[in-house]
Amino acid sequence: MNWNDFSGHAVLVTGGTKGIGLATGLAFGRRGADVTLTQKWSSADTQTIRVTFAEAGSSEPHILEADVSQDEDVRTVLAAIHERHDSLHTFVSNVAVAPAVRAFDQYNRRDFARCIDYSAWPIVSHVQAIKEIFGTYPRYVLAMSSEGSESYLVNYDIMAAAKAALETLCKYMNLRLRDYGTRVNVLRTRFARTDSLRDMFGDEFEGFIDRYAPEMFTEAVEVGEAAVGLCCGLMDAIGGQVITVDRGANIFDNFSRLYDQRDRLSLAIRKKP
């Protein structure tokens, strides 16, 4: 059993041209997979992506414009893959779109519904369309998520709600699809240095973390490797699970750690005025 070889297998990563999506596509590509990356509003330079894949010894990725919330776009992407493959080995649902929320009065129903359309529902719509077009479900379905539904993240309200919905759908989908041999799991990370992080948390956040919690950043490539790990055949006992890959940040992102490291971080105890 060579779990490290994806030759002949088709892999689809939505939002795959930047950040964690790109790192995930590359991790599969390096192992011989035929990778399709979709993007919508991304300003990613596709030529650079092709060069990156080539340098990693991967075949050229297929980069397609597609809106994950539009059924027609989804079908077009899948039909293109179907021309080359009888089945889709792995589907990674990575796209998520939500407004940064700065106060309660910014909550609105339209944003919430749109966020669900872009960040939670695509895992369902894609897997249903995959069945329709290929006649079979993918072997592995993986949702990219974050820790925002369990602990506060800056501006993350609407996104966190969608991630909670996404994770719950994955648990039920795993149960519904496991008799077809499909594994559905969720991969969570906390902070990675990506455009998405900057868009959601603001431009100053990264510097703040560097100052007070430098060990809390996870590299996008580390998340990509874990994604492959969950879809390589070794982890088939894992189904319907939420796997956290964040260098342990979920355990120690708290005041206790700041207190523990206060000297190193030069966190003087402030006197109340």
Next chain:
Amino acid sequence: MNGPPRIYENRVVLVTGGTKGLGLGIALLFAAHGAQTVLTCRWGSADPNEVRKRFADIGGLEPLIVEADVSRSDDTKVLFETIKKKFGPLYAFISNASNAATVQSVADLTERAFLQSMRASAWPTVEYTLASKEHFGRYPRYVVVISSDGPDRFTPAYDFVASAKSATEVLARYLAYRLREEDFRINVIRSRAIKTDSFTHTFGGDFYDFLRSLMSEGWFITVEEVAKATFGLCSGMFDAMTGQVVVADRGNTFADCISILYDNRKSLGL
């Protein structure tokens, strides 16, 4: 089809309770990837020739089998001295052996049995991790602890086992924090309903038959499945993961409830 990538060549892997059941399955998979394995067992609990044959059959290196009780620090010392002399530092440590008292009734809830269970089931993960640093000057790159879902949900006779598993999981999180700047990661695999000697020993044969009357044979988790997941955590692909508890049950626990029986009530005649 290619064989397994030999990513564990020249690497030493310790599996406690490695001569039987899940421990043996895990050790065999590491050996199939080139590892030199060290298996511990309690005195007289395994036939070493039979175990060695299993490794020879898959073309793996002959394992070193050491009789060592995980609850005896003297045994730990001898074990690590032996590993150091023969092979050198541990690359991965699989904390699998667990020896907690079973509880059949309230009368079995004694302080003595509780403390012994914690010593023999929760402490060894910490003791062996520290012994690694003491004897080799470094921590293992990977520690995987074998646990179960007992801490969260009722399991027959499991009072002390679950307590010890719970303590181990907490200690694993704290070790992850304390050693976060080392080349070290520790994670926990929770498995359940694997049909091994230890399943029969803990629950008695009846529990298997009972479950089998409700669920298909395929519902049970196999040794091979959990072994692969354990190896996966030590494969290099999960290097940014530490302090986590992973459930290796294909989603069984999520649907271990009356609702799934309701779904299947007609076929089960319920």
